[in-house]
Amino acid sequence: MSPSSPDEAVESTSTKRLEEEGEIAADYLEELLDIADLDGDIDIDIDHGRAAVEIVSEDPEDRSLRRLAGRDGEVLDALQELTRLAVQTRTGERSRLMLDVAGYRAARRAELVSVAEEAIARVQKSGAPVSLTAMNPFERKVVHDAVAAAGLSSDSEGVEPDRHVVIRPA
Numbered sequence: 001m002s003p004s005s006p007d008e009a010v011e012s013t014s015t016k017r018l019e020e021e022g023e024i025a026a027d028y029l030e031e032l033l034d035i036a037d038l039d040g041d042i043d044i045d046i047d048h049g050r051a052a053v054e055i056v057s058e059d060p061e062d063r064s065l066r067r068l069a070g071r072d073g074e075v076l077d078a079l080q081e082l083t084r085l086a087v088q089t090r091t092g093e094r095s096r097l098m099l100d101v102a103g104y105r106a107a108r109r110a111e112l113v114s115v116a117e118e119a120i121a122r123v124q125k126s127g128a129p130v131s132l133t134a135m136n137p138f139e140r141k142v143v144h145d146a147v148a149a150a151g152l153s154s155d156s157e158g159v160e161p162d163r164h165v166v167i168r169p170a
Contacts, residue, residue, distance in 0.1 A: 069104035116146035
C-alpha cells in the first residue's frame, strides 16, 4: 500500500531514514559493548523526529553500564557524538540521533523539568528574569521545552562551557 498524500510519502521516507540511523547506531554500539566487555541490549525508537537509541541493562541491578554515562553525562555526550559520526560516515548525512545509557538522560530530563518548573514559578511570581546554571545543549533544550509549555520565553546566553538558560515572562 502506497502513501495516499505527499505528506505521508515524506513522513514515510523520513521514518525509514531515522530507522536506518537507529540500526547503524545499534550496530556501532554493539561492537563497542563487545570491545568493552559490557552486557547490554539496544533499544531503538523515533522520538520528536530523531532516532533515539538506548543501551539498557538486562539486569536492573547491574550498574556497569553507568560507566558509559560518566560523571555529569560527559562520557555519554562523547559517545553520542561518536555514534552520530558513525551514522554520518555510513549515510553521508548529519545525524541528530539521541543516545541514552541505562536511563541516565531520562532521569536527568525529569530532574531538569523540576528545576525549570521551580524557575518558572519564580518568574511568574516576581515578573523578573531568572538565570539558571550552565548546561549542555541537551539540558538547555529540555528547559526551553518546559518553559515554552508553560507559556513563558527563554534564551540561551553565554559561551560554552558557561552557556545557560535565562527564563523571562511571556
